[in-house]
Amino acid sequence: xxxxxxxxxxxxxxxxxxxxxxxxxxxxxxxxxxxxxxxxxxxxxxxxxxxxxxxxxxxxxxxxxxxxxxxxxxxxxxxxxxxxxxxxxxxxxxxxxxxxxxxxxxxxxxxxxxxxxxxxxxxxxxxxxxxxxxxxxxxxxxxxxxxxxxxxxxxxxxxxxxxxxxxxxxxxxxxxx
Amino acid sequence: xxxxxxxxxxxxxxxxxxxxxxxxxxxxxxxxxxxxxxxxxxxxxxxxxxxxxxxxxxxxxxxxxxxxxxxxxxxxxxxxxxxxxxxxxxxxxxxxxxxxxxxxxxxxxxxxxxxxxxxxxxxxxxxxxxxxxxxxxxxxxxxxxxxxxxxxxxxxxxxxxxxxxxxxxxxxxxxxxxxxxxxxxxxxxxxxxxxxxxxxxxxxxxxxxxxxxxxxxxxxxxxxxxxxxxxxxxxxxxxxxxxxxxxxxxxxxxxxxxxxxxxxxxxxxxxxxxxxxxxxxxxxxxxxxxxxxxxxxxxxxxxxxxxxxxxxxxxxxxxxxxxxxxxxxxxxxxxxxxxxxxxxxxxxxxxxxxxxxxxxxxx
Numbered sequence: 001x002x003x004x005x006x007x008x009x010x011x012x013x014x015x016x017x018x019x020x021x022x023x024x025x026x027x028x029x030x031x032x033x034x035x036x037x038x039x040x041x042x043x044x045x046x047x048x049x050x051x052x053x054x055x056x057x058x059x060x061x062x063x064x065x066x067x068x069x070x071x072x073x074x075x076x077x078x079x080x081x082x083x084x085x086x087x088x089x090x091x092x093x094x095x096x097x098x099x100x101x102x103x104x105x106x107x108x109x110x111x112x113x114x115x116x117x118x119x120x121x122x123x124x125x126x127x128x129x130x131x132x133x134x135x136x137x138x139x140x141x142x143x144x145x146x147x148x149x150x151x152x153x154x155x156x157x158x159x160x161x162x163x164x165x166x167x168x169x170x171x172x173x174x175x176x177x
Numbered sequence: 178x179x180x181x182x183x184x185x186x187x188x189x190x191x192x193x194x195x196x197x198x199x200x201x202x203x204x205x206x207x208x209x210x211x212x213x214x215x216x217x218x219x220x221x222x223x224x225x226x227x228x229x230x231x232x233x234x235x236x237x238x239x240x241x242x243x244x245x246x247x248x249x250x251x252x253x254x255x256x257x258x259x260x261x262x263x264x265x266x267x268x269x270x271x272x273x274x275x276x277x278x279x280x281x282x283x284x285x286x287x288x289x290x291x292x293x294x295x296x297x298x299x300x301x302x303x304x305x306x307x308x309x310x311x312x313x314x315x316x317x318x319x320x321x322x323x324x325x326x327x328x329x330x331x332x333x334x335x336x337x338x339x340x341x342x343x344x345x346x347x348x349x350x351x352x353x354x355x356x357x358x359x360x361x362x363x364x365x366x367x368x369x370x371x372x373x374x375x376x377x378x379x380x381x382x383x384x385x386x387x388x389x390x391x392x393x394x395x396x397x398x399x400x401x402x403x404x405x406x407x408x409x410x411x412x413x414x415x416x417x418x419x420x421x422x423x424x425x426x427x428x429x430x431x432x433x434x435x436x437x438x439x440x441x442x443x444x445x446x447x448x449x450x451x452x453x454x455x456x457x458x459x460x461x462x463x464x465x466x467x468x469x470x471x472x473x474x475x476x477x478x479x480x481x482x483x484x485x486x487x488x489x490x491x492x493x494x495x496x497x498x499x500x501x502x503x504x505x506x507x508x509x510x511x512x513x514x515x516x517x518x519x520x521x522x523x524x525x526x527x528x529x530x531x532x533x534x535x536x537x538x539x540x
Contacts, residue, residue, distance in 0.1 A: 013413055031230050031464055041465075050345060050347060054243040054346075057446070077217070078217045078218075079221070079227075080221060088518075089345065089346070090218070090220045090299070090344045090345055090346075091220070091342070091344055091346070092217055092220055092221030092341075093216075093217040093218050093221055094212065094214060094218075094334035094336070094342045097266055097336055097339055097349075104346075107346055108339075109408055111346055111347050111407075112350070112381075112405050112406065112407035113381050113405055114408075115350075115405065115407045115408020115409070116334070116407065116408070116409060117337065117338055117339075117407070118337075118340025118341075118349075118350045118351070118407060118408075118414075119408055119409055119413075120340060120350060120351040120353075120409070120410040120411045120414075121321070121341075121351065121410075121411055122335070124325065124328065124329070124489050125328055125332065126333075131341050145198065
């Protein structure tokens with residue numbers, strides 16, 4: 001295909017524009033596209049269309065009009081169905097995560113190199129309990145490393161820290177310290 | 178009006194050319210995606226909810242922003258003129274997605290333009306922290322402090338297993354996208370970049386030119402960012418990205434040395450020709466301007482060019498874009514007219530120091 005603008009080079013970019021309510025498609029070469037869009041280094045570009053990936057991974061769910069398999073999950077809060085989620089590649093609300101939960105591990109694994117569980121920041125307002133649980137988990141990991149490295153003094157120190165935190169968990173964190 | 182300042186062609190603090198490794202790493206950005214717990218996400222909510230979300234978030238920031246020594250201006254996207262919206266996009270303060278949204282959205286900007294918080298983009302909240310140079314930790318610290326402040330006053334959508342809940346499954350977990358903008362002319366010239374890009378993607382990170390994955394980068398500027406947001410902590414993600422970026426920077430330095438050593442005259446000729454184009458042209462396309470800017474930037478880094486201020490080049494990268502040019506010319510411009518205005522802008526900005534307006538050396 002030849003570039004619509006210069007008519008010289010071959011087109012490599014399709015630009016869709018909305019003009020007076022109508023979608024107009026223009027085929028441009030990389031040079032004319034650069035001119036059109038300037039150096040707008042959009043930080044947010046998705047290199048892959050998420051919904052396309054999702055539909056490819058779950059071809060059966062897409063064709064879930066099949067009345068025999070009436071297990072199409074629907075989010076009770078926003079009304080998104082699992083097939084709608086696959087079609088647009090986005091969740092409608094936080095309850096979708098519970099409603100579509102059986103399939104999500106598989107999806108997250110593929111997007112996040114096999115990972116399925118959050119391991120980062122936790123909002124303070126979400127409750128100290130979870131924070132302490134995670135801290136203990138982390139300390140235990142470090143303890144294992146210390147033991148493997150025959151660093152027993154450090155391991156003992158970490159064990160004591162775990163004890164203090166565990167007591168805090170059981171005691172319902174009263175002193176707030 | 179106070180918000181007018183954001184549309185003026187003055188440099189944001191992240192364009193100032195300060196910071197570590199700024200000769201190669203031009204700027205750093207951290208973005209945190211967050212949603213409020215008791216509202217549907219932007220793909221499902223009503224206009225009424227959109228307005229409530231905007232009100233809730235902006236009232237917290239306008240009230241409490243000063244706890245972090247920031248003053249925020251609230252700008253409702255609907256109230257902006259088309260050109261003003263585009264200017265904010267060109268300055269990287271908002272995303273194109275936000276201006277095309279079907280719902281009410283807004284942006285809260287800190288006075289120094291380091292922090293911009295988009296409301297009702299793909300998520301209720303997109304906290305964005307920008308820094309000049311290679312400053313991942315600093316950019317994260319600022320974003321994280323603001324996030325903690327917001328979280329004290331708002332109820333976030335958070336899940337014990339999945340972390341911060343986002344509209345898109347690619348952002349769930351930390352909701353964090355960290356990116357560094359890199360100027361890699363020598364790796365591009367020597368075609369090494371083609372080998373580096375696929376290697377990086379195997380490690381949960383991605384390098385992009387301006388059109389997306391694998392494409393040639395305009396002006397040899399690439400963006401490297403994390404793809405993974407789930408399973409690793411923010412600290413680990415930043416650490417991985419930092420290590421990778423440092424390696425790329427070293428590779429670029431080595432490639433520059435090799436080029437300067439092997440073909441000094443060829444490279445010098447190219448750099449000075451580009452300087453000539455930028456200071457003397459009467460018509461300048463975006464592509465030519467970007468290529469020449471890259472060469473001149475390299476010339477400054479290699480100490481071949483001494484009398485051009487790097488921060489002016491950073492500004493020109495932003496101000497050479499269509500919306501800024503039209504503001505500069507004070508009228509709508511057709512693409513060909515933009516080339517003329519762009520050439521004029523470059524002559525005016527670059528000829529101030531050392532060279533007169535006709536592009537001749539001052540005696």
